[in-house]
Amino acid sequence: MSLIAHLTELRNRVGRALLFVMVGAAVSFWWYDHGLGEFIRAPYCGLPDELRYGGETGDCGLLITDVFGGALIRLKISFIVGVVISAPLWLFQVWRFLTPGLKRNEKRYGVAFVGASSALFALGALLAYLSLSAGLRLLLGLAGEGTIVALTAQDYIGFVLSLLVAFGVSFELPLVAVVLNLLGVLSHAALAGARRWIYFLTVLFAAFVTPTQDPFTMLAMATPMIILFELAIQLARIVDRRRARKAALDSFHALDDDEASPLDVAPSRLDESPDTPGEDERVLSTRSGR
Template identity: 35%
Template sequence: MALKEHLREARNRLFKSAIAVLAATVLGFFVYEPVLRALAAPIIAINEQEGRTASLNFDSAASPFDLLIQVSVFLGLVLSSPVWLYQLWAFITPGLKTKERRIALAFIAVAFPLFLAGIWLAWLILPNAVRVLTEFTPEDFSNYISVSVYFAFVLRLMLAFGIAFLLPVVLVGLNMVGVVSGKQILKAWRITVFLVCLFAAMAAPGGDALSMFYLAVPLLLLFFVAIGLCLLNDKRRARRTAAREAAVDATADTATPLDAL
């Protein structure tokens, strides 16, 4: 494909992705209030169930509009993700070989559900994380939380969990391209466990033990599953290499007929 055609293809794919994001953002505008109430539910529950004072507050006249735009755009990106991911895939595919295409498709098929699983887990622990963090408020004090700060906290929590769930996929990918072997990863399991726990401590907003636990345990499970897949891939690669070498040796040992010379 010529450079001009390549740029035209990129422009068309980008335009379709932008239209999808824009349409989904408009939809996000209409579901903004239910989503806002769902995300604010942990704060509301503190008042209703525990009798402690906690509320979300806008700190400027423009804050409500700013939050509306931010949440709508975020929802637009999430809701339109199948469209723009497909456009990205369709743009990359022509430059890949058949085997590379299958591998890339397999990674996308695994990575997207894992990312969603990480976000879902973050959603599950959000109420407990908010409750634990607000329990540090001294008596006779109240939590008047900025809405923008609170939703930045929620977004950071969900993105941290989602991205963390992709790390084992990256590990398997590095193994498949030959950068690292399964045995090398297995030898470093103690360091990896420490790094996972350290990452969980840093990624969990507020550093509460509950968020760290819920993030570290699934990551460690995924890590050891990734080790198993890497070891299996190493065995398959070793068998293919042995078979190829045996075929070369057999060809070299075969006598060439005199009439073929």
């Protein structure tokens, strides 16, 4: 394709991706009054009464301090949720733009890539949502007695969304390692050799990314990420072994019909027990009369 054709393709793919995001945002805007807003407020409403402003009366409300606060919050939530629910569609557009530069066997990973990335993001967001209540209870409880905690809607919604997005994006990192291995950029040997550094940087990354800054939320992010990274390393091992076997078989196709195939002259290990003498030892003992 020419440069103009590439730019045209990029424009069409970006336009379709934005259209999918807009449709998802419109659905989320309608969904806000039909359970989405209550779903977001649920971790805060589940806190003890003394940690919520007006909790003694059984109310569960968030403060809005400006006229446009409610509209901006709803638009922000609608856009972010729209990006999330439309992720399989716009990620597929990204993949379709990249596939012309890939080999035929690499294109088959497209559906698996989109499905795995969506599932990992959803898993990370779900784990963040489940740990949100414990994090809020710990942080708000540190204020001590004699204080009244009154959260504004902007602060609380921003905190919840940042936590969900941080967990969701973080769970995509092991998938990036798998994709780089499938493309031949990152080998299993490199991943296995850097395993300790990967685990250390994962814990450090979780400590900086989590908005709550408490050890419970940090471990809730770091532990599944370490498990996913280990699965990525083992998957890279399988992929590299299959790639090596295929390369060994393909090397014979380049030989002429009258050319001898290369032989592996490396000595093989004998399956013998340490107490059983080898063939050479038996021959020497026979010749020496032992």
